[in-house]
Amino acid sequence: MPKIEREPKLDFTNVLIRPKRSTLSSRSSVNLNRKIIFEHAKQLSECDNCAYSTNNVLDLSCNHVTIDKNESLSGTTIVNTGCDSSIEWPSPSYFSGCHAHTNRTWTGIPIVAANMDTTGTFEVYDVLSKQRMVTAMHKFYTLEDFKEAHAKYNLDPDLFMVSSGISESDFVKLGNILSDVQCNWICIDIANGYIKQFVDFCKRVRLQYPEKIIVAGNVATREMVEELIINGGVDVVKVGIGPGSACTTRIKTGVGVPQLSAIIECSDAAHGAGGRIIADGGITCPGDMAKAFGAGADFVMMGGQFAGHDQNPGEVIEVEGKQYKTFYGMSSQHAMEKHYGKMNNYRASEGRKLKIPYKGDLNHTISDYLGGLRSTCTYIGAESIKDISKCTTFVLVTQQVNQHFVN
Ligand code: 5GP
Numbered sequence: 001m002p003k004i005e006r007e008p009k010l011d012f013t014n015v016l017i018r019p020k021r022s023t024l025s026s027r028s029s030v031n032l033n034r035k036i037i038f039e040h041a042k043q044l045s046e047c048d049n050c051a052y053s054t055n056n057v058l059d060l061s062c063n064h065v066t067i068d069k070n071e072s073l074s075g076t077t078i079v080n081t082g083c084d085s086s087i088e089w090p091s092p093s094y095f096s097g098c099h100a101h102t103n104r105t106w107t108g109i110p111i112v113a114a115n116m117d118t119t120g121t122f123e124v125y126d127v128l129s130k131q132r133m134v135t136a137m138h139k140f141y142t143l144e145d146f147k148e149a150h151a152k153y154n155l156d157p158d159l160f161m162v163s164s165g166i167s168e169s170d171f172v173k174l175g176n177i178l179s180d181v182q183c184n185w186i187c188i189d190i191a192n193g194y195i196k197q198f199v200d201f202c203k204r205v206r207l208q209y210p211e212k213i214i215v216a217g218n219v220a221t222r223e224m225v226e227e228l229i230i231n232g233g234v235d236v237v238k239v240g241i242g243p244g245s246a247c248t249t250r251i252k253t254g255v256g257v258p259q260l261s262a263i264i265e266c267s268d269a270a271h272g273a274g275g276r277i278i279a280d281g282g283i284t285c286p287g288d289m290a291k292a293f294g295a296g297a298d299f300v301m302m303g304g305q306f307a308g309h310d311q312n313p314g315e316v317i318e319v320e321g322k323q324y325k326t327f328y329g330m331s332s333q334h335a336m337e338k339h340y341g342k343m344n345n346y347r348a349s350e351g352r353k354l355k356i357p358y359k360g361d362l363n364h365t366i367s368d369y370l371g372g373l374r375s376t377c378t379y380i381g382a383e384s385i386k387d388i389s390k391c392t393t394f395v396l397v398t399q400q401v402n403q404h405f406v407n
Pocket of ligand 1: 114115116191218240242243244245246247248249280281282283301302303304305328329330331332350351352
């Protein structure tokens with residue numbers, strides 16, 4: 001017998017954020033940069049324990065370094081040498097300091113351009129990276145494309161993701177790109193993250209790349225978030241089944257979870273398991289983005305809102321005096337035919353091709369979003385993005401805005 005979950009699941013349009021007393025007097029006092037520590041990805045960094053790099057004290061109890069007696073440590077105080085305190089350190093030779101594998105950290109504004117071929121592009125990266133926002137590159141870029149882009153834009157390894165599907169050839173291509181291009185993020189992306197091969201692929205990528213931040217999705221429920229983090233070795237789970245602006249999954253399959261509830265449930269699961277989430281899809285305005293952070297998202301990914309600008313591919317089209325650009329889902333017939341030459345007849349198109357209003361310079365849209373987010377923070381007393389969820393109380397509403405004068 002089919003089961004019914006009785007508790008209503010909510011979307012962005014079902015709620016507003018309740019204002020709260022705040023000590024923040026100005027939007028400029030809000031810090032949108034966030035430092036995030038990842039559970040699985042490891043980085044080699046200077047050891048904090050022995051403070052070698054700051055005051056030349058090397059604490060051998062930190063166990064992070066085996067010292068070669070040929071290394072010169074003149075000027076270094078060595079503590080905790082145990083019974084080997086009579087060690088003599090002949091010189092000369094260079095000692096590079098004590099290093100340890102620690103959890104990888106990332107600092108930036110946790111907003112990500114979707115890995116769609118209209119938004120996950122080097123031109124979008126060029127704009128977003130200036131704000132320390134991330135671009136998930138679409139998976140059709142080749143190694144040559146990355147090399148050319150690196151020569152042109154000097155790609156920052158922290159500010160873009162290399163995307164991959166889950167086939168053998170995807171794994172090989174990922175390896176080719178990462179052997180030549182320095183990037184700290186891998187985004188493993190399939191439409192239905194509930195299949196077993198997906199978790200297996202994530203495990204394989206984790207084993208191969210212990211130092212990378214692995215993003216994987218999409219899913220929209222607690223148990224799959226936990227599975228990906230605990231068994232798949234994933235750092236960040238991408239959450240969203242069906243909310244996308246160019247998505248028709250819910251129409252074609254009847255499957256999906258309203259995005260606000262999906263974010264609340266999945267962020268709770270992820271944080272309990274030591275992971276993070278990206279809320280992916282369904283953002284239509286800066287207020288939706290604030291609600292996504294309020295619901296517990298660590299990162300927010302957007303496609304449609306980052307599309308339609310000068311920096312996006314394609315020509316401006318004019319229809320009855322109005323200007324548009326083309327935007328389409330990556331599972332749309334249009335995308336399939338563009339990248340694979342055809343759409344297989346055993347599958348239905350789960351994406352739309354749309355004309356969206358031409359918006360000019362992407363920098364203006366970004367200022368609008370960041371300005372909106374800062375303002376949200378001042379309304380609820382949040383000093384940073386990290387504080388938004390702690391300061392958020394949602395109120396259920398039947399109406400979002402006054403439409404009286406809107407045509
Ligand atoms: P948006 O910000 O435009 O609302 O949503 C972007 C997200 O929609 C993408 O990151 C991706 O997860 C999803 N998406 C992109 N193309 C398609 C598609 O063709 N079908 C479906 N179901 N989802 C898509």
